[in-house]
Amino acid sequence: MQNMTSASLQRQQQHQSQDTSHAKTILNDNSLTIAEKLISIKNVETKSVSMPGDIVIVSVDLAMAQDSTGPLAIRSFTEMGINKLYDPSKVLLVIDHTFPAADEKVANLHAMMRDFVSKHNCLLVEGSISHQYILEYLAVPGMMILGADSHTCQAGCLSAFATGIGSTETAAVWATGQLWLKVPDTIKINLSGIFGKGVFARDLILDYIGKVGEDGANYKALEWKFSNENIRKEFTMDSRACISNASMECGAKISVFPNDEVTTKYLEENARTNNDLKSIKIQAGASAKYEDEFEIECNKIEPKVSGPDNIDNVHSVEELSNMEIDQAFIGSSTNGRIEDLEIAARILKGRKVHKNTRCIVTPASVKVYEDAIKRGYVETYLQSGAVFTNATCGACVGTHLGALGENEICLSSSSRNFVGRMGALSSKVYLASPATVTASAIEGKIADPRKYF
């Protein structure tokens, strides 16, 4: 934290309290979607509400870059001759994609990031995926989070306005704490029913993307709503994080859940710093206007497999069953949380990974890694013949710890299945829930996970 005189501290506190009262008025507005509320409370130019299509300048509470976008952000920051961060406590650099460095070139870029952090005294995290770390330690409802990583939108699971931007724009935020944003239209998705056995949040979001397409929510805010208490309870924070994260794959600018008792409990369990807005409900107004509305009956969703090459290329697991796989990957910011690792351990317990298939389990963070050890999952993986790696984006982006060779096929719980995503251009990536990936690892081919539950 920066040193402050008592007078400036007092001024800042007064300012914050005015801000909080202004924010409360907007958050209680009956006519706004969650996205409209969250962007309006951060508008630095006006206290009136911002509506879809408006271009506004927002104040940013957290500006993140990782090891594949941070070096370019640092270069732009330096090229602009800027030598001071707007607030070092709100600037986060994360070394996660190729951690630990897989080669000399990556090591040099990591060193560049560490030098920047040491010069500017901002936040540095090494060895946890940025989005998971932000979820575990930093995000609170109502926050404005911008990050040089498309999956920054994951923090919408904690009712934050969180979205991805480029490296040079991140450098501009580091300098000023502000950026322009266009207020998005909102698509509302009502969730009802509860999942059948062996069906998870990942199946739901793959199903949705298959229906709307890879640009089905381009520029839009997705707002999730629970139609009943049973489905609300089903949607743990890990499941919400999966949905918010994977919403990027249909282009969503943000993907946001209203805060509720699941949010409050999560924040309490993961000791969060003081938050002025924590007692405020962040939910849509009753007369909010939506561009579109969807109904999803969770009880009707079946295990899905997406791929190859495009995420909206979605199939039922039956359609692809019996396709042999060379690798099964459980991990990434989309599905590398403790619930995902628990499912993998539950299915692998007392079983062996198929002899023709490699199975790699990668936790999303150091915390998930530690929990997996404490709960005995790691022992189960090793006994079953799976590999357990450090927390990293690793295999998901084909940078290390599980890259694919020519013509290899991988079934993965990671984020994308684009051409050459995990390695050779001729390799193929299919995406599914951790349950489907683990069941398939045992059978050596794409398999329906429901018989394991």
Added chain:
Amino acid sequence: MTNINIIKGKAWVFGDNINTDIIIPFRFKSRTNDPYELAKYAMYGYDPDFHKKISKNDIIIAGRNFGGGSSREQAPVALKYAGISAIIAESFARIFYRNAFTIGLPAFEIPEIKGKVDQKEELKIDVTTYTVENTRTKETFLARKVPEFMQKMLLEGGLVEYYNKYKKFPWIQR
């Protein structure tokens, strides 16, 4: 900075959903900060030798959702330094679109462009008026306008160039 007000170049025509992993795979974009090194992998997922086949000022024509996926600014950077002078698409993915303007690569959204340009045909673009002309068919198209500050930033060559000239960010105008 070279003048990008008027661009003339030949077209490379692509389909829908040309994503950032096609434009530049992660393992190449994450290992250097040198734009000319990045340029060697431009459109690698489509053709690893694409960068050798581009002539300076060539223009990419694409379908829907160009640049979907990652936030990697290296994607427009690789294309720009490989010689691509502009991208015209039916639509762009959100982050790619912002990044293209940020690094000074004209990205023009023209839904009607589909089927109106053949491979290698020459196009003339006036960046100041958002107009695109197919010089063979003489057909002209008007691209979707962007906020004035984005246009100004683009014409200055990008965000870094704009900032270094005016010592302020383009969206701070009021």
